[in-house]
Amino acid sequence: MNRTLEHLTIVELAGPRTEWAGKLFAQAGARVVLVEPPGGAETRGYAPWFHGREDAESSLHFWHYNTDKESAVLDLAGDEGRAAFLALLGEADVLLDGSAPGELAEAGLTREAIARANERLVHVALTPFGQEGPMAGWKGSDLVHQALGGQMMMNGYDDMPASPPVNGQGNQAGHMAGSWAFIAALAALQAGKGAFVDLSVHDACAGMTENALPQYDYTGKVVTRRTGRHASVAPTPPWQHRARDGRYINAQLVNVSPRAWEGLVSWLDEHGMAEDLTDPKYFVPEIFREEAVHISEVIGRFVATKTADEIFHGAQARALIFSAILNPEDLLDDPHLAARDFWIELDQGEPEGMLRYAGSAFVAQNSEVRPRRRAPRLDEHGPAIRGKAAEG
Amino acid sequence: MTDDGGMRALLDGIRVLDFTRHLAGAGSTRILATLGAEILRIEWPHPPALDFLRLSGPHADGRPGMNRGGFFAQINVGKRSVAIDMSTDAGKDLARELIPHCDVIAESFSPGVMKRWGLDYEAVRAIRPDIIYLSASGFGQTGPYAGYRSVGPTAQAYSGLTATSGLPDREPAGWGFSYMDHMGAVMNAAAILMGLERRRATGEGEFFDAGQSQHGCALLGPMLLDVSLNGSQVRPRGNHDLYGNFCPNNAYRCRGEDSWLAISVREPGEWAALCAVMGADDLAGRQELATLAGRLTHESEIDARIRAWALPRDAREATVALQEAGIPAGLAQTVEDKVQRDPQLAFRGLYTTLDDPVLGERRYEDVPVRIDGFDVGVTTPSPWLGADTRDVLRELLGYSEERLEQLKADAIIDDAITLEEARGA
Numbered sequence: 001m002n003r004t005l006e007h008l009t010i011v012e013l014a015g016p017r018t019e020w021a022g023k024l025f026a027q028a029g030a031r032v033v034l035v036e037p038p039g040g041a042e043t044r045g046y047a048p049w050f051h052g053r054e055d056a057e058s059s060l061h062f063w064h065y066n067t068d069k070e071s072a073v074l075d076l077a078g079d080e081g082r083a084a085f086l087a088l089l090g091e092a093d094v095l096l097d098g099s100a101p102g103e104l105a106e107a108g109l110t111r112e113a114i115a116r117a118n119e120r121l122v123h124v125a126l127t128p129f130g131q132e133g134p135m136a137g138w139k140g141s142d143l144v145h146q147a148l149g150g151q152m153m154m155n156g157y158d159d160m161p162a163s164p165p166v167n168g169q170g171n172q173a174g175h176m177a178g179s180w181a182f183i184a185a186l187a188a189l190q191a192g193k194g195a196f197v198d199l200s201v202h203d204a205c206a207g208m209t210e211n212a213l214p215q216y217d218y219t220g221k222v223v224t225r226r227t228g229r230h231a232s233v234a235p236t237p238p239w240q241h242r243a244r245d246g247r248y249i250n251a252q253l254v255n256v257s258p259r260a261w262e263g264l265v266s267w268l269d270e271h272g273m274a275e276d277l278t279d280p281k282y283f284v285p286e287i288f289r290e291e292a293v294h295i296s297e298v299i300g301r302f303v304a305t306k307t308a309d310e311i312f313h314g315a316q317a318r319a320l321i322f323s324a325i326l327n328p329e330d331l332l333d334d335p336h337l338a339a340r341d342f343w344i345e346l347d348q349g350e351p352e353g354m355l356r357y358a359g360s361a362f363v364a365q366n367s368e369v370r371p372r373r374r375a376p377r378l379d380e381h382g383p384a385i386r387g388k389a390a391e392g
Numbered sequence: 393m394t395d396d397g398g399m400r401a402l403l404d405g406i407r408v409l410d411f412t413r414h415l416a417g418a419g420s421t422r423i424l425a426t427l428g429a430e431i432l433r434i435e436w437p438h439p440p441a442l443d444f445l446r447l448s449g450p451h452a453d454g455r456p457g458m459n460r461g462g463f464f465a466q467i468n469v470g471k472r473s474v475a476i477d478m479s480t481d482a483g484k485d486l487a488r489e490l491i492p493h494c495d496v497i498a499e500s501f502s503p504g505v506m507k508r509w510g511l512d513y514e515a516v517r518a519i520r521p522d523i524i525y526l527s528a529s530g531f532g533q534t535g536p537y538a539g540y541r542s543v544g545p546t547a548q549a550y551s552g553l554t555a556t557s558g559l560p561d562r563e564p565a566g567w568g569f570s571y572m573d574h575m576g577a578v579m580n581a582a583a584i585l586m587g588l589e590r591r592r593a594t595g596e597g598e599f600f601d602a603g604q605s606q607h608g609c610a611l612l613g614p615m616l617l618d619v620s621l622n623g624s625q626v627r628p629r630g631n632h633d634l635y636g637n638f639c640p641n642n643a644y645r646c647r648g649e650d651s652w653l654a655i656s657v658r659e660p661g662e663w664a665a666l667c668a669v670m671g672a673d674d675l676a677g678r679q680e681l682a683t684l685a686g687r688l689t690h691e692s693e694i695d696a697r698i699r700a701w702a703l704p705r706d707a708r709e710a711t712v713a714l715q716e717a718g719i720p721a722g723l724a725q726t727v728e729d730k731v732q733r734d735p736q737l738a739f740r741g742l743y744t745t746l747d748d749p750v751l752g753e754r755r756y757e758d759v760p761v762r763i764d765g766f767d768v769g770v771t772t773p774s775p776w777l778g779a780d781t782r783d784v785l786r787e788l789l790g791y792s793e794e795r796l797e798q799l800k801a802d803a804i805i806d807d808a809i810t811l812e813e814a815r816g817a
Contacts, residue, residue, distance in 0.1 A: 004586050028586055040473075047635035048618040060617040061635070101663055130762075133739035139720040143631060143641055148722035150730055152631075152654070154645065155557060159709060164643045165652055165724045166565040167631045169556045171613045177760070179578045184761045186585035187402040187427040190592065195402075196764050203742050203760030210415065210544075210569035211450075213726040213743075214462035217755045220448035220468030222726045223568075226652075228554070230544070231568035239545075240563055248563055250549035255444060276638035310776040315538045321530075323542070323549040328612055328626045329619040331552060343604060343620070346501035356620045361610035362583055363532065365513070365599040 003029020004367040008189075010094045011085075012069070013040035015200065017098030017126045020064035020171075020178030021185070025094070026068035027360045028369045029332045033088060033385065034038070034069045037076070038132075040378045042164050056378055065376035067346065069356065072385040073378065081360040084389035085109070086115060089117040094185045098126045101136050111196060122188040123196045140201055145173035150203025150212060154231035163223060176208055200256045215238035237296040239323070247308035248325040251299055253292070255321070258283065263318030264299075332356075348374050398765040401428020401774045406588065409487070409494040410434060410471065412580075413443035415570060416544065416604050417500025417528050418467045419577025424496075424584065425470035426759045426769050432494070432784055434487060435777060440501055441478050446777065452751045459750050459814045461777045469746065469756055474785075475778030475806035482804045484509050486785075491519045493590075496584055500528040503538055515598040515669070522597040528580045532603030542604055542621065544570025551608025556615065557635035558628040565628075567757070575611060576604040600730035610810040639687040640666075640694050643724060646707035653707045655698065655714065658684060665717040670701045715729045731755065748773035750814050776814045778806040 003382075006029035012022040014036045026032040030328070046061035047054075064287035075081035075311035086109075091096060095114065097104065105111070114123055126130065128140035142176075151172070152165040155255045181199055188195040212223050215233060223231035230242035231264055239250050256264075261282070268274035274296050281287050282295070303311050324330075344359040355374075362369035406429040410421045418433075425431045435441050437458060452460045460614060477483045487510070492499070497516055506527070513525045527533055530542025545566070548554045554566030562736050576751040580602050587598040599728070609616075614635070618624045622744050626634065631654070633641040638656040646653050657663050660682050667676035675697065680686035702710060707723035714721035723729070730737055737743065744758045751773070758769045785791040799805045 004598070005588050014439075024582065036475070040624070044635045045502065046614075048614055048624070050617075050621060059636075061614040064614045064617050067540070081669045096692050104793065129736050132738050133736045135715070135736035135739075136738075138715045139718065140722075141638060141657045141658075141720045143638070143643075143654045144722040146736070146815045147453065147643065147654035147724040150727055151567075151569075151571075152652070152724045155565050157559070157565060157570065158564065158664065160454050160559075162645075163559065164631060164645070166557055166559065166642070167654075168553070168567050168571060169628070170610065170611060170615060170632050171552065172571070173611070175575065175611050176578070179575070179582060180760050182584055183423060183427075183578065183582050184763070186589050188580070188763065188766075189589055190406070190585075191400065191402045191404070191766065195766065198762040198764075200736075200740060200760050202736060203740055205759040206730050206737055206742055207760055208571070208574040209465050209727060210573065213731070213755060213757055214466050216727045216731065218452065218462045222728050225565075225568045228558075228564055228566050229568070230570070242563070244780050249568075250545050250554065250556075252543065252545055254543070254673070267526075317538070319541060321541045321543055321546050323546040325549040325554045325566070326552055327555045328552040329624070331609055331612075331616075332620060336531060336535045336537040337606065337609065340532060340603070342609065358610060358612075358616040358620070361579065361603065361607040362586070363601040363603075364583075364586075364604075365601070366596060367598060367631070369586065 004364055006370050008090045008094065009033070010096060011035060011088050011092045012096040013099060014043070015098035016043055016174065017177065018096040018181070019043060021096050021124070021126070022069060022176050022359040023065050023067060024179070024182040024385045027371045031294070032069040033381070034066060034376065035088070036071055036073050036378065039255060044378065047087060052186055061263055063375045067290040067371035068373045069376055070381035070385070071376035071379055073101070074386070075143035076104070076109065082108060084386050086117040087389035088385065089114060092118065092121060093189060094122045094124060094180060096124055096126070101127055102132045115194060115196070117290040119194050121194050122185050123194070124185050125197065125236065126177055126181050126199045126201065128200070129202045131198045135202070142171050142173045143167050145201050145205045148202055149173065150209045151205060154225055155207060157227045158235070159227050160226060165229060173201055173205050177204040177303060180204050182240070193216045237292040238300070239296065241300040241303035243303050243308040243311055244305055245307045249303050249308055249322060250312045250325055251303065251322045253295065260319040264315070264320055267314060268302050271302065271305070273305070274299070344370060346374050397611055401537050401767050402719060402763070403427045405428040406430070406496065408432065408496040408498060409490055411441070411501065411506070412501035412528065412541070413499070414445060415467055415573035416576030417498065417580065418443065419574065420526070420528065420584065421498055421578035422467050422469060423581035428767065431433070431470050432473040432490070432780070433468065433775065434476055435469045435473060436475055436477050438791050439673065440505055441597035446737065448712050453776065457816065459685065462655045462754065465751055465754065466756060467772040469770045470772050471775055472780035472784060473778055474781045477804055478509055480804055482799070483803065484511070487511060488519060488803065488804065489789055491516055493522070494523070495588065496524045496526070498526040498528065498580070498584060502541070503527070503529055503533045515596055522591055522595060524584055524591060524597060526580055526584050526602060528576065528602045528604070531605050533601045544573035544576070547572035547576065547605040547608045550605045551715035552615070553608050553614050553775065556612070556626055556634070557629055559630045560628055571610045572604055576607055576777045579607045629815070635682070636688045639684055639691055640698055642695055642698070646702050646705050646708070646710060648724070651707045653702050653710050654724060656720045662719050663687065666714070666719050669713055669719070670698070672697060734801070744770045746770065746773045749777070749811055776809060781805050781807040
């Protein structure tokens, strides 16, 4: 099957900020050339490692984010490297550039020089705080961006005094900003002429805190963090409960339909654990809200007698939006992901052979969006790419 | 520049027939609206085509109403609202008549609703072969959990995003908001744009079956390979980097109530600068701490030193001092900090104020990109339910006033209400 974006060519300046956007293009079939500095991309040095092997070809971080890409080492501080880079840009649709503001210009690659190399190029610059402004020179990290962006202050515990706000793990600042880079690049391509996109990771994070801004704007009140659930102005009942097998359940009772409520109560009643929830008074929204903590406690006592899986599937069968709180390794055997072909095998070459990777979450009907090839070894495609540039 | 001298939008001429609701769905068409697409929200004041966020708070003046929800308004800026009763045959016919005029259909109902209305992908492509069609749901259209219901926290719990965030040996902290509603919206917009880009190259349409939960799984990042190839069990490490790629990497309490400072260090130069700012000559002089690996073995000791340094300090002043020395650092901001005291967000104009006739002057989160020569961002307030029904049917289908009156009399459509009604509605 053809691949969704197989007609596109992307040049990606290797770095932690560009790699997710580059992967989104690459898994959709675009040709993505990863331009690495001499010595390799910074993220070739990021853990976790394959079987504890700490070298430039064994970073699982790098493997994950660079599937399907080509690698060429170009020294942008030298004339030859710069010429090869500009030649590459000449045939590219998009440049993903995560360099700090002014860093490329210092190497002689100004915005104008890049635009001259290809007037149709969409140049996406991802910087921590944007190209200009009072904080433009500041540095970020996943933690720092989620702190300044407002995510952290919404995550944590309200039943544990003086506990810190908590960072959402998994490189999410990179995902928020990188996904926007992908979106902006594709949108700019629709306009059919070159463009310079100035993307700020800080903006991307700061703009994704759900209801916090409307709450503040309409009520003047600031939401505060609650254990395992939404930050809010006023206290809310717990919705995480520990199941019999030690795993937790997310048992949200937001917008519960009468049908779902009846299903829940009769389920508890079948096990003699409904307590007083069979009382029809709970259909009155005000009483439901007033008794929310009590309801949560009754559900908690029921959850403690079942496994997380029993609660997850039993609740969903009754139209409740509960889920088991799965650990990442649980996904390996998850029947739903298996049925949707989420996991794939990629050939890692010698000596590793075929390895199990996560595919993409995009399921298209007429074309394909999923990785097909392992991440490149350092400079794997460099000789061919530099040779072509020299012939240029 | 356009002929009339105005700036162009990136998605000029792209029209979306929008059956999405909530943040994960309607957030995706919001993104397209900020990039210049025309969004026709098809809605109705009763389920399933009612977006319950229309009724959710916060409300203007604390008074509920269909056109008074602040969160709904945030998600639906820049769109047009067309009120059609899709439970009627005439309503379904009307939607079908609109399809040839649209490039994209996006929907976020439970699987099966669009098919019942005769508007599933196969039916729509028969009318418009190059349509880009997005079905966004909790778990996707296929697979054993296809019928399962999901909102952001469900998707986060299922995907591993909740379990991996928190303090060690505590129940998960997870996410204190619907992260996967935001990222669901972002990924859904990305899918639609991939479809549009492919159509630009090939002329062909595309269908995307998007599952919010599956997108959550894909956002676990390198953890996915760690569990599949190393057989690891990933457990929370608080604010320490899960894989030790940064050290120190933590949040430290500062002066004042619930005030915290995040610091991340990777490079030797950053570590030396941190020691200098803290006046910690003894730490700077210890060779084993110059490397990341060395610092990781002394993580608790380093944390204790920074904790003691940070505690009497103002988090904002400490942030500035550290950043000026080249160290990645930042205070944990509340929404009030971001709105009132963040000079960079103010400089870039992340918060745009729009004057809504019902809601008044309100702040809206704008886009994280600036693009020379193009108009991007939030432009007009969210529409009242049905505000654009008549205009859209006149413009696109050439309906006469008589016909529109008849449709309204038959309760097939609803239309723009007066400001007074909108305020009360």
